[in-house]
Amino acid sequence: MEFRTYLRHFDYGLLAAVCGLIAFGMLIIYSATHSDPGLPSPYYYVRLQAIAAMVGALLMLVLALIDFRGLRAYRWHMYAGIVGLIVLVFIMGAAVKGGQRWINLGIFQVQPSELAKVVMILVLSAYLADRQRGEPGFRTTLITIGYAMLPALLVFLQPDFGTMLVLVAVTLALLFVYGTRLLHFFMIAVVIGAGLVMVFEVLPHIGLHLLKSYQVDRLLVFLHPNQDPSGAGYNLLQSKIAIGSGMVTGQGLYQGMQTQLSFLPEHHTDFIFSVLGEELGFVGAAALLAMYAVVVWRGVRIAIISNSVFGSLVAAGVVAMLVFQIFVNIGMTIGIMPITGIPLPFMSYGGSSMVSNLLAVGLLESIHIRSRLTSDRRFRRAKIAR
Amino acid sequence: MSFRLKSSRRKKQSFSLFKSSRRRKRRGYGDRQPPSIAFRAGMLGAMALLLFGVLIFRIWFLEVISGNQYVAMAKDNFIRFVPDEAPRGIIYDRNGQPLVENRAGLAVTVLPAALKDPQRELAELSKIIQVPEADIQQELDQHKNDTYSSIVVKRDITPAMKSYLIERIPLYFPGVDIKTFPLRSYPKGQEAAHVLGHVGQIDQQELTEPRYKGYKNDAEIGKDGVEYEYDKWLRGVDGGMQLEVDASGKPKTDASGQPVELSSQKAIPGNDVYLSIDSNIQKATEAALQYGVNLAHQKNYPATGGAAIVMDPKTGQILAMASNPTFDPSFWVGGMSTAKYQELTAPSAHDPLLNRAIQGQYPPGSTFKAITALAGLQEGLINPAATVDSTGSWHVPGDPSVIFHDWAPLGIVDLHRAIVMSCDTYFYDVGYRFYKDNNNQGIQKWARIMGLGKPTGVDLPGEAAGRIPDPAWKQKVGQTPIDKMWMPGNSVNMAIGQGDVLVTPLQMAAVYCAIANGGTLVRPHVGLRVVDPVTHQMLQDLEPPLGPSAGLNPDNLAMVKSALIGAAQPGSAIGSVFAGFQPTVAGKSGTAQVAGKADYGWYIAYAPADNPQYVVLAMIEQGGGGSASGAPTVKKIFESLFHAGQAAPGQPVTPANG
Known part of the structure; x- marks a missing residue:
């Protein structure tokens, strides 16, 4: 099968939505940062983001052309590799804003925890697909959680609380799609609840602080944001002011006072949605969510039409990863989710996140191409669905 | 989707959500x-x-x-109102010499929202500007709901401190700024401090007063003296501008580096006020008063202070008003420290903040005899030719149990000699005659006509009313039935300005103005006019019209005036203080006795006697008799009034017409 056949079976709807999101993101990053003091050029961040997007696009293309099923064989290599990389962060990571998350490769830095999201989707999907012949029993659930636990704990210790949450969400989503009984989910919920009580209430009393105090502040402040407007609640308050003042059509691109006058913190990374909300208003926010909805729709569709359990699980895992990040990030900026430092996929400035998300899209495309090539029946059905 | x-x-699948599907296993989907x-x-x-x-x-x-609400919050965020304090009007003396001006002050402000590490920054700032950290914190706490406004933590820093701070602000104190604002300055130093008063920030209680309706809660207001009285004219209209600021409080600038103003309103400076005070006379008067106090000290009197006044008897204008001890009004500029305030209000400081000329109440002593004499003549109870034998003491006829002492046995005295020699016995007799005449209230009546017992209405705040006792007053304040009765002794003591009579120095000066100008009552005042600082046009004439005539018989007044001339000449009660002084002085001394204290020395005079230009009063608290310190003080003032400047010795200095 030659290259052109692959290209014919590409999911262009998904590709268009992702490209639109990246372009949208770069526009907002430019608006947020072009007047920041101390930048060598107003395009500084936009340029770096473009480079990351191009690298990501290239890797996505490569991944799309590779038969994703082949990756199944390398799951233990991938698992060992990613765990090793995260451990490496502890050894040689540079301190960035209270967390050690980066490996410095000279010209750029890599954030293994971002990569871990994609890798863990593959690893867990591969494990679950293997178990498919048997009953989805409690043992399977436990072992899946066990595999996920190691990188999740390491990421948590970095500390990168947000990425840990993404890993947990992806794991639960994969278990759900795989067909785990609801009783198991109930038991997991009980264990997580008990764990939270331990972390927040019991352990601090005996002097063991698993979460740093700034993390606790940020996690809890969304419950009462007006309590400390210049402290931990500052980010949230400024974000809500920014989004709220966007009204229906926004203040106009480059016109958002909260953004342009730096009242909004982290305006090109975690709080980029606030910039969009302020400058483009409800219309812009709705357009963004519509684009995400297209990505989710294509992802779910790929999970459904995939002719392999592994493909369905991977596609579902990618969808779950994206939806969770979108919901928690936007939810954080509008005050319905705790502030966890999860970036907004394809929008937030950040190379590792961009590349990882594009890799995930590459997986979706690969599944899409494969399922259409190998199943005429499904191929036709998918064509009708389009 | x-x-x-x-x-x-x-349907089947929804069932399998809750139970693992056996069917799936049986069918064996494989991969x-x-x-x-x-x-x-x-x-x-x-x-x-x-x-x-x-x-x-x-x-x-x-x-x-809820977008509108957040738009408003965003505006609160980035629109900062930068007030532009209007300079207060300048206070000039009658000749146009500035007594109170403005200078550019430097204030240190803190923008709480922009502090990166409040604890460290405030601790270090506290050390530099020498304001206790707790004071800064308290100031910030008062504006807690307003984290985006700059709060003044120290007013009036030195230029050296400014340059020290400016260098360090960008690195160490991102939330700290220095702004300029007008401050009061006093080119004449302490001169006329009591008349001028001072300015300060309005306090919580003042904010509730109707006088300050509509004032902002950090307004600078006149707190005393002319600053208080003419606050309405002196204060300008504050302006300000709305600036766009970023999160660190820095104003957004345009291409040329100028802050972008969203709107601006220029401050309108206050209007200027001209006073009847003559700076030269004021200076001489204060020096003379200090001389009098020192003189009393030399004579081993406690001399805890005093007052001196120079008035124009024709108009009621106050040319000089001094109170001793005094203070430096610049203590208040930029806020007075607690230590300084305690120093000023300590008992050992003898109330420097009190304006004794209008707020001190004293028995007038023998200076009151002019009023008793006029009352006796007007009521027909004194026959100027009739005499009394002064033996050194007196008692109510038929009641030798209470002896009234005289200061010297003067022999046979008539009215003229009684005033010249300040004979108590003569006036005891006059007082008793009033009592005997159906308890005649003539002395009180004429004392009140002349302006005693009520404030003079001078355009300065806090004036005391003094007291002219009468039977109704005794009835009110008396504790026992006997206390409540008006006794012969009350009339007798009152006739010599003792007993329960209390006056302020300004009241007595006003009385002698009326005597000096031929019987027309004056309204003492310091304000002349309000002038627009730009056009120099008069906006308001502050001078009150002359009062009505006192209704004195010219013959009676002439008799008293002639006696007052005698009372200033050698051979009178004050000895030879004014011997050979040109022009002729007319005056009366007073030695007021206060239980448990040294005598209060008064002297009130006017000159030239035939055409009075000045009424001059001096009173030294616990400074001995009027001749000991009062009269020499008055003489010093007259010397400066008539003999100052070698160019025209003996020529009266005509005040520039205000």
């Missing part, structure tokens, strides 16, 4: 996708849709429903 699933299959996974993936999509729905609902609520 399309699931492409048949409805019958969907092919079983339908349950497709269905569950669809469920995942549905959950995503639900979550997106939650987001879009919340965003809709924030942006569409």
